[in-house]
Amino acid sequence: MSAAPIPQPYPRISDPDDKAYGCLDTNTLKPHPYKIPVEVLTQMIREAIDKANQKSSRESISIPADATTEDLSKAYRRAGKDLFRYFKRYYEDPASTAHQVYKKHYRDVGVEQFRSRVIQKGRMNSGWRYQFLLLDCAVHSQRFKSVSDLGLAEADFSAVIEFVKPDLPPLSLYVSVKNRRNTLGGQDWPKSIRALETVAMNDRNRIGPYCCVFGIAMDRGQRSIKIEQRTGQAYSANTEVWLSDFLWPFFANYSYEEIMKLVLDVLLSVQESEKLISQIQAPDEVLESFGLECRKAGLVNDEGYFDDPYKLIQFFCK
Numbered sequence: 001m002s003a004a005p006i007p008q009p010y011p012r013i014s015d016p017d018d019k020a021y022g023c024l025d026t027n028t029l030k031p032h033p034y035k036i037p038v039e040v041l042t043q044m045i046r047e048a049i050d051k052a053n054q055k056s057s058r059e060s061i062s063i064p065a066d067a068t069t070e071d072l073s074k075a076y077r078r079a080g081k082d083l084f085r086y087f088k089r090y091y092e093d094p095a096s097t098a099h100q101v102y103k104k105h106y107r108d109v110g111v112e113q114f115r116s117r118v119i120q121k122g123r124m125n126s127g128w129r130y131q132f133l134l135l136d137c138a139v140h141s142q143r144f145k146s147v148s149d150l151g152l153a154e155a156d157f158s159a160v161i162e163f164v165k166p167d168l169p170p171l172s173l174y175v176s177v178k179n180r181r182n183t184l185g186g187q188d189w190p191k192s193i194r195a196l197e198t199v200a201m202n203d204r205n206r207i208g209p210y211c212c213v214f215g216i217a218m219d220r221g222q223r224s225i226k227i228e229q230r231t232g233q234a235y236s237a238n239t240e241v242w243l244s245d246f247l248w249p250f251f252a253n254y255s256y257e258e259i260m261k262l263v264l265d266v267l268l269s270v271q272e273s274e275k276l277i278s279q280i281q282a283p284d285e286v287l288e289s290f291g292l293e294c295r296k297a298g299l300v301n302d303e304g305y306f307d308d309p310y311k312l313i314q315f316f317c318k
Helices: 038-055 069-089 094-101 106-140 189-201 244-252 256-270 284-296 309-317
Strands: 146-149 157-161 171-178 210-216 239-242
Touching (some): 038 106, 069 284, 106 284, 171 189, 189 210, 189 239, 210 244, 244 256
Antiparallel strands (some): 146 157, 157 171
């Protein structure tokens, strides 16, 4: 990573024994003047769930309620092709996956891939849900001077907050919401930090200092600044990681547990509980469509078995 950006001139925690040493001193910011009523927050949760479902469905296969037999058949064939593309794109690594599926039947591999894709779709849906909800909480909290939906790959929203001291210019927060810390791999953090901070630095409408935040919606804990292990130096003194126990109270004035209980209340009221992954059955038509794609690619023999691991290496690597 290139030289770290110059630290922004906002109040920071100066006690070296504090785990949040060097982070924004939030006691200098204007506090929450108001608590969003439960009934309002509940409606916000419903809307966040609906918007997330529109953005990325949790359903394994999207089938309209009024689908005909022909529509159903088309949906299954399309799902089988999507499953094949997922198989090619989201392998563990070429060698390990080739070794794992060698001598396995495409139906067994297809079931495993189908369930893995359901897990991935659920995680993506949850990510959108809490991104939408956190933004709405910031908007309705009345704590912030302004909140803007950025909708960028690098940053989800920005929020401007004033300090208690009226002579200080407001602080602009640039927030990227992630499900969990491991959403970003270790090698991805420097690039993501740099990209988020570039958004902040290039914002021509910004007045005053900025602070960049990676908001982790579902990992417990407080906050920290990412440190490069080799040098022991911060990637950027202006970029912090806020875990769920700090993130939700800051923007919503509700604890992480309170938010999750309210989300559960809404889910219980609008839909039946989801099946366990082990209970999910892949439709035969989807598996046959997946198998057909495997045959077209020359990955399985006449009996439907992956019989040549080196063909799989070529398939994954090309």
